[in-house]
Amino acid sequence: MVLKSFVEVQPDSHFPIQNLPYGVFRPAPGSEPRPGVAIGEYVLDLSVVASAGLFDGPVLKNSDCFNQVNLNKFVGLGRPAWKEARVTLQKLLSATEPTLRDNPSLRQKALVPVVQVQMLLPVVIGDYTDFFASMHHAKNCGLIFRGPENPINPNWFHIPIAYHGRASSIVISGTDIIRPRGQGHPPGNSPPYFGPSRKLDFEMEMAAVVGPGNELGKPVDVNEAADHIFGLVLMNDWSARDIQAWEYVPLGPFLGKSFGTTISPWIVTLDALEPFASDAPKKNPPPLPYLAEKISKNYDISLQVLGSSKYIYWTITQQLAHHTINGCNLRPGDLLGTGTISGPEPESYGCLLELTWNGQKPLSLGGSTRKFLEDGDEVIFTGCCKGDGYLVGFGTCSGKILPSPS
């Protein structure tokens, strides 16, 4: 018997009562941002639920975590708070529970049609880290840039490789992306050129939102890392391949990435994703003990139209444990991207660099072709898990390319 809500939820909705992802929204233009969860075509306003005294469990009863303009306080409370909120909300929204269902004035205040709301960044992101955790992506990048001998650098099989990203330029789904200008370098000995990026790309990723975090100098054990991950979002790590190729030696990507990174508005919790856990790829050579987790899992999230997150080699828990092993402190709301998610088949590659093999094999798309993105192009990611009679989905992560400033 599948759990049902009294709120009508279409069979193809990403947001049934089994999901309940968290976001931050304005119910009307100019109104104060507040946390909500998605249910069907509605947003449940958690500030209203809290004010009505309906969070009555021991952790959340006296908390003001839902009277905030972002989710940082709630995600910082940790798994006991997350579990309690999920139990409370699944009960409140269930078809058999009268409290909200049979209270028209409270329903009117608490359930806002999603078409009316403006979604905002769900958390203040202090630091954003991007990993490089998909083996197929790592291999394809190596083949394209360094050739067929050792396409994957030897450190990759021992380390969840990552770089610090730019937090300030993370934007919410639907925000336009302005084509960046910068330096590129033609093959050979010519001087660099300057101008709008000629190789603008998307990168399909997932990103983990950090929960409580850790103190500086106190690493997180890999077997406890899941308690530090609140949930996942879809992420488009827009990339200017020409800028990136010219700048990245020896300190890594910088301006080729920092002009914009788009995330989807709804954070899908690990609790909602748990039924879709699958074994992570076997690692050979075996990882060092600090990365050897007792249960090593991914989530089988189908990413439209490209691939599946089950192809991630280093799990999000290994990423988080590695991130802290040197003592680096994570803070509530920090974002950890997986890196581009590519599968083994060409149609499951997660960026144009791979899909068009650096522009050598243009991609046919409904009558037109693309090597890289053109002004006006809109990129829309979506992803969901298929349950028995319901979906647990992420909604969409979209952005449209505007021309460079002249």
Next chain:
Amino acid sequence: MVLKSFVEVQPDSHFPIQNLPYGVFRPAPGSEPRPGVAIGEYVLDLSVVASAGLFDGPVLKNSDCFNQVNLNKFVGLGRPAWKEARVTLQKLLSATEPTLRDNPSLRQKALVPVVQVQMLLPVVIGDYTDFFASMHHAKNCGLIFRGPENPINPNWFHIPIAYHGRASSIVISGTDIIRPRGQGHPPGNSPPYFGPSRKLDFEMEMAAVVGPGNELGKPVDVNEAADHIFGLVLMNDWSARDIQAWEYVPLGPFLGKSFGTTISPWIVTLDALEPFASDAPKKNPPPLPYLAEKISKNYDISLQVLGSSKYIYWTITQQLAHHTINGCNLRPGDLLGTGTISGPEPESYGCLLELTWNGQKPLSLGGSTRKFLEDGDEVIFTGCCKGDGYLVGFGTCSGKILPSPS
């Protein structure tokens, strides 16, 4: 005739009335943080000055920027506010001005002995970027890691190379640094090892504190970049060379740096440093137009005991303009490090990697020798400019190494 304060300032003090650097402090344990400026052996409490109505200029008269727990609001106001505050404070503290000098109860409240206060991070740092702007440092790193052929990668002369750093692990001077653990890799084909870093290093840098910043998609013109830099601090970008060497290909430094970065507590403003401006090194080849600034200057800050910031090749204004040319947005309080500052002579090298040539030439230090840092070692940087009869200094930037957790 040198401007003097009624507050006694020793001739070797870094903090005469010509300096007036900004910081954030607690006057007593447990009290609320507030902004202050250093004058001799005292901190002038700006929340007290503001409450007394002594900021009476047009920009600051009705502002609450000094009734904040950090300087972000003040630095975000921009140069008109900074100029006005400097004029107000130099007048208020001058030997000939009675307002504060002859008001014992206000003096008692406003001037707190520096030995009593606790200094805190002066700004909330949203994003931290570290450049690689010293040519001698770039060359030495290339010689050590890649050998004598083309030690400096060709892109370096066209791009102020940088990477995103970790904001959460930036700490104030005096905070202990815990030796990080992580993976290293011995020469040859052995597997990587795991444990406390065997090559712990310091890096002597300066860092710029960003002022108003820019909107996403709207680059800052290089000739206006100085209006976006509030001032400078000393910075120690602690580095674990073994972790860094094994992890940094292809995405740059990550855990080799993110375990701790120390900054000095006092932000010395560009206005205070202006008398010490010197021409920046001539650039060959000439930079692309977006980096060609009409006036290209460094500040001649003597860094004890190592070098001078006049050796920075890419100026802080070129760094900032480059940072935004792709549209990346900077926010008030963001930090831009110069990268290790090394001069041409071995004794002016800014880190042990260079000073000991990756441990091959141990350094003699008062009876003992060092290849890299040992547990218990304390590293203290200081820096100042020499004026005619006074110094404009940064105080100290210090940190002591504690052993790794077992």
